[in-house]
Amino acid sequence: MAQSAEVSGKARTKLALRDIVEDPRIVLMLALGFSSGLPLLLVLGTFSTRLAYSDVDIKAIGLFSYLALPYTLKFLWAPLIDRFDVPVLSARIGRRRSWMIATQVAVALALSLMATANPASSLVLLGLGAFLVAICAATQDVVIDGWRIDAAGTDLQGVMAATSNLGYRLALMCAGAGALFIADWAGWSVAYFSMAGLMGVGMIAALLAPAFDREHAEALDAASAQPAGAPAKAWSFRAAVLEPLTELHTRLGPGLWAILILVAFYRMPDFISGVMASPLYRQIGFTLTEIGAVSKLYGIWVGIAGAFVGGWAMTRFGLFPTLVAGAFLGAASNLSFSWLSYGGPEVWRLTAAISIDNFCGSFAGMALIAYMSSLTAPGFAATQYALFSSLYALPGKLVAGTSGFMVASYGYPVFFAFTAAVGIPVLILCFFVGRAGERSAARAAAETAASGDTETVSGNHPAGLTLASSDRPGAPAPETRMRPQT
Structure with missing residues (x-):
């Protein structure tokens, strides 16, 4: 009996290792984690550095930190992501993946706007670009979290989270050290355009990602069914x-x-x-x-x-x-x-x-x-x-x-x-x-x-x-x- 249990344990270990190495979801999660982490410093630490080295007033730099509030407030609109489709796109590739693509494209465009805005002459436009990046990136985080939870069972969530974290930290290095190196060498416009191009990593992963959201959407609709006579909005709240x-x-x-x-x-x-x-x-x-x-x-x-x-x-x-x-x-x-x-x-x-x-x-x-x-x-x-x-x-x-x-x-x-x-x-x-x-x-x-x-x-x-x-x-x-x- 003990020998049988030992053999079974080895088999389970071998299966887990094979799943980690061969499961395409792991590689996709690494790329999606990278896409999730890339915009963060571009509206926080790296952005503050850009403002400081553009001789922006110290008071304005402090006020610009409010532009990153969508990262904190995203729970307010997160339920909408589970309920509504992206027109046209969701019917073709699914709700989760369509939201991923939509938010990633929006982040890339907003970063491009930040690349073209000069702090000396277009500070308001630069701030608008940063705010749009924060909103779209925070929404992307919600979608990627939902895809990860739907894509893997409880036994694989630890691996998926660790892989996402690795991708996230690699992105922080790119958006932090990488962007500053590029800015020192070729200027801030080139740095931000480069970061916008790197959002393509997440877009490719989103297109290759399997659509796991159909059963989830049906289960969510069923779970929100309210008792007879109870107003739908009141019951959900x-x-x-x-x-x-x-x-x-x-x-x-x-x-x-x-x-x-x-x-x-x-x-x-x-x-x-x-x-x-x-x-x-x-x-x-x-x-x-x-x-x-x-x-x-x-x-x-x-x-x-x-x-x-x-x-x-x-x-x-x-x-x-x-x-x-x-x-x-x-x-x-x-x-x-x-x-x-x-x-x-x-x-x-x-x-x-x-x-x-x-x-x-x-x-x-x-x-x-x-x-x-x-x-x-x-x-x-x-x-x-x-x-x-x-x-x-x-x-x-x-x-x-x-x-x-x-x-x-x-x-x-x-x-x-x-x-x-x-x-x-x-x-x-x-x-x-x-x-x-x-x-x-x-x-x-x-x-x-x-x-x-x-x-x-x-x-x-x-x-x-x-x-x-x-x-x-x-x-x-x-x-x-x-x-x-x-």
Whole structure:
């Protein structure tokens, strides 16, 4: 019997490895992940660098950060993607693939608009292009997430998510370091036109991708069937929004409001300070090539290391200590930029500041992901996590628009010290509600044990979600995605 089980286990392993190597969905997911990640920095970090090196006023650079809000607010129109077709195109290639193609073409066109707009004479047109890129790219993320979930069963979701994450990070390197190298060599227009051309990678993958959305659309329509006499819109709203919120309030009680405040402010120091990093590099005197190599290339790998250390700390010390450590490190790391602002354009100083900031920021991001994941309940995980992830990004991005005014009034050293001080009340709040996720998981475990369902509890355990969660705003579910924080 033991020998038979061993043979069966080997057979399953061999099948899994063969599926990973030979399954065309894996290669397609790599290309789609690349297409999803490419536009992000072109309206955030790289865009801020372009504005700074075009001598745009520091206050305007801060205000331009609002153009990326569609990434945070995409949950508002995400249900429409599952309900409506792209005229003509959906009838030919399916709903998912038609939305992919439509959004990818729109992103490429909007990037081309940004390439032709000169910040000195057409700043409004450049901002319009960035806003269009953000809307279309955020919608593309929704569609690609839906295709990935439909295209693979639960057993392959981990591989698909990891492959998507790899493609996403490769795209960040292209849109970060790659775009800066090209801009330093041939100008910003060539850089943005090059990035628009790279969107063709996702278009080819979308055309080759199998259409898995037909059965999903039928199931969605069936699932939304409301009881007799209930208004359709009211029933859909109650099932999609009110029930997950009611469950959260019932399970967490009045402490839910303190938890929401913690989630909203936990990463705020990073969101406020991130917009002003590129203008600081410009003032100090770093070249685009130096920024690209250190911040956009080397820094990404340091961030990956920080995320892995955060995951290890979660399994070694538990959720609460890691959450507290993340709150301290994520805020205190901003002091490295205060230190950087006092010196000259020495690459070793830039490397040190980027290392501290990216490592600590990724560590804190991983801690918050696990905390938010631990607060969700089986059956409502996707909606509840989407609400948490939107909340944690929104306040920081709203405040980030005023960062240019603060720098103009007080200077870079004081500004970055202020962003670090924002973490003090967050750290205090961690000691009051930081264990809420552990208590929630324990309660869920007790309830599930009473019902005899142990599999669901392990699936909702915070440590189990850490390595497969997403730290990108608006991710569809905690167990399906892992993306870098910008």
